[in-house]
Amino acid sequence: MSEAFEGSGRLAAAFVNRGTSSFIDFLGAVNPDLLPGRREPFQGDSSRLTPEATTIVALTFPGGVVLAGDRRATSGNIIANRDMDKLFRTDEFSAVAIAGAAGIGIELAKLFQVELEHYEKMEGRSLSLEGKANRLSTMIRGNLAMAMQGFVVVPLLVGYDDSREEGRIFSYDAVGGRYEEHRYHSIGSGSVYARGALKKLYRDDLDEEGAAVAALQSLYDAADDDSATGGPDVYRKIFPLVDVITDDGHRRLPAEDVERLAESVVQGRSERPDGPTAPLR
Template sequence: MSDDVRPTIGTGTEIDASAVTPEFGSPSQGGVDGDRKDLETGTTTVGLTTENGVVLAADRRASAGNLVASKNADKIIEVHSSAALTISGNVSAAQSLVNSLRAEVRLYETRRDAGMSLEALANLTSTLLRSGGFRIVQPVLGGVDDDGSHVYSIGPGGSVMEEAYAVSGSGSPFALGVLEGEYDAGMSVDEAEIIAARAVQSATERDTASGNGLSIATITGDGVAIDTHEHIESAL
């Protein structure tokens, strides 16, 4: 089979296999490195820093083309005792990325007998994405270490940017509008949870591929706590 022939399934009118693979959504629209046009489903994930910790939030819908494949997708995953990742993109690739990160973190900390910094974890994530072993995935990494609270926006091609707040997924333009207007570096973790929930709610009202409730994580020196809400309103 030549390299330009893409896998299809079915008979008669053949269907692009990528169109029915469950997705956590494509990266935010635009010329992001590694962007691919065949991933058009969406999601909304956000990350915010505060003085005392980090808040991550995401909707819970996974889609396969125009089908809602799951209403209970976990898009915030703990990868370290004080860090978690939000994921948008191909489901199997995202799961593989998380497994690789967890294994590499354990190996690093066993060899060095010391914790991995958030900067090192962000660079590790970038290296794995640049390796090309994962279909398009765009994580937002958040966590705390000895240097404070950190949120990193990591592009599908491996670019790394540390931000006060970050978004990913097709619903990100709507979520970003809320964060631009309401984010305050001096807010508490509790206040950040409400703003993160509002940001995801705004996206679900306009982005048809985002919805079905909310996952929200708080990350502090005490560790990672992830809660789910069937209805976003219960988190406001």
């Protein structure tokens, strides 16, 4: 980065002064063109420039939160990617998932990871979950110009709040509005179907595996009605990704565990294609 050096070959003052605890503010001062929202507006049809990442679900259970996403990315009516990873660990106790313009969403998630790491190094402590939610809101607002061009990114933030001893879910709109969701939520093109499934399947006493199964069932329902959402592909061994965050931190469920749960869902659908039913009373 040539901006790091002055004419004498020494590091610029911004790199040696303590400065702000926000990496985004630092980058904006040193090289603002690297920020996602500072690019020149695109003229023309943007619909096929980047794949679209779709359906994400999250739900809380006693002691934590589960985040799950399908693997499909689409470009118009074309399947652009069958095994995309849309879930990003942002620090030990939080994760972000993306829906919308995939390229910008991935860049936003990785920049958010660096933002949290930078804060922790500068301040000597982790940002609170509320603080993380607010920082992400500011970052999304910075992408407004790109969103107006059609490159909309809508993330979902989940994390474990040690002050409340519970998992929490935060959703966002395209202009950076932040909203806390309770119990469960879904984003992406298949979200309306996934949320309908979760409404019937969710229980307050779900354990970790039960929450993971409910997430997989809801993604199956989304894939059943939304062509942009990918369901379990048992022949290619491509299954949804599932992250769990508890007071022990973030971890991704092993592929073999997700495969076992997903295959049980598929087997159940062979007997009951519309999935499990909720009791009427």
